[in-house]
Amino acid sequence: MGTQVRPFLMFTGDADAAMTFYVSLFPGSEIGDVVRYGAGEAGPAGTIMRASFRIGDQTILCTDSPPVHDFTFTPSFSLFVDCASEDELERLVAALSDGGATLMPLDDYGFSRRFAWVNDRFGVSWQLNLP
Numbered sequence: 001m002g003t004q005v006r007p008f009l010m011f012t013g014d015a016d017a018a019m020t021f022y023v024s025l026f027p028g029s030e031i032g033d034v035v036r037y038g039a040g041e042a043g044p045a046g047t048i049m050r051a052s053f054r055i056g057d058q059t060i061l062c063t064d065s066p067p068v069h070d071f072t073f074t075p076s077f078s079l080f081v082d083c084a085s086e087d088e089l090e091r092l093v094a095a096l097s098d099g100g101a102t103l104m105p106l107d108d109y110g111f112s113r114r115f116a117w118v119n120d121r122f123g124v125s126w127q128l129n130l131p
Contacts (some may be wrong), residue, residue, distance in 0.1 A: 006052075006058075006059050006060060006061050007058070007060045007061070007077075007079065008060075008061040008062065008063070009060060009061070009062040009063075009073075009124060010062070010063055010064075010065050010069075011048070011062060011063065011064050011065070011122065012064060012065050012068050012069075013044070013047060013064050014064070014122050015047070015048035015051060015062045015063060015064045016047070016048055016051075016064075017122075018062065018120075018122045018124070019031055019051060019053040019060075019062055021120075021122075022053060022055060022060075023053055023054075023055065025091075025092060025095055025096070026055045026056065028056075029053065029054055029055045029056070030053065030054050031051065031052075031053045032051070032052035032053055032054060032059070033050075033051060033052050034048065034051040034052075035048075035049045035050050035051065036048060036049060037049050037064075037066075042066045043064055043065075043066040044064075044066070047064040047066075048062060048063055048064045049063065049064075050062075050063050051063070055079075055081075056081075058079075060079075072123050073119070073122075073123035073124050073125060074125070075103055075117070075119065075125040077125065078117070078124075078125035078126055078127050079124065079125070079126050079127070080126075080127040080129065081126060081127070081128050081129065082129050082130075082131050083128060083129065083130050085130075086114065086130060089106070089114055089116070089128055089129075089130045090106070092126075092128050093106050093116045093118060093128055096118050096120045096126050096128070097116075097118040097119075097120070098121065099120070099121030100118055100119045100120040100121045100122075100123075101118065101119045102116070102117075102118050103117040103118060103119060103125070104116055104117035106128075112129050112130065112131065113130055113131075114129070114130035115127070115128065115129050115130070116128045
């Protein structure tokens with residue numbers, strides 16, 4: 001097997017909810033391997049030690065970090081999604097921005113006929129594009 005590069009998202013207790021939410025938005029997506037902390041381990045029992053989920057052809061890894069850090073997600077790293085239709089784009093913008101923040105509202109920015117950039121309720125940044 002060759003070198004693999006995959007995004008890795010570090011949560012502090014929301015990894016399970018986040019990956020469940022993400023796979024519910026993209027048809028054909030799925031949760032893969034899930035390893036949870038057990039009683040007496042480094043993290044709270046039942047939280048995600050490591051897990052993977054797939055959106056489209058991209059596998060994403062995630063974890064629940066037991067220590068709380070002085071940092072969180074930043075928009076300088078985002079997941080970029082080319083949408084197949086206007087309906088899909090609008091649905092994803094609405095769902096992903098609900099409880100989050102809009103960084104660039106859905107519009108024609110010249111480089112794309114329809115584009116939006118949002119942070120979801122977990123703090124993960126998404127660029128949503130209609131090529």
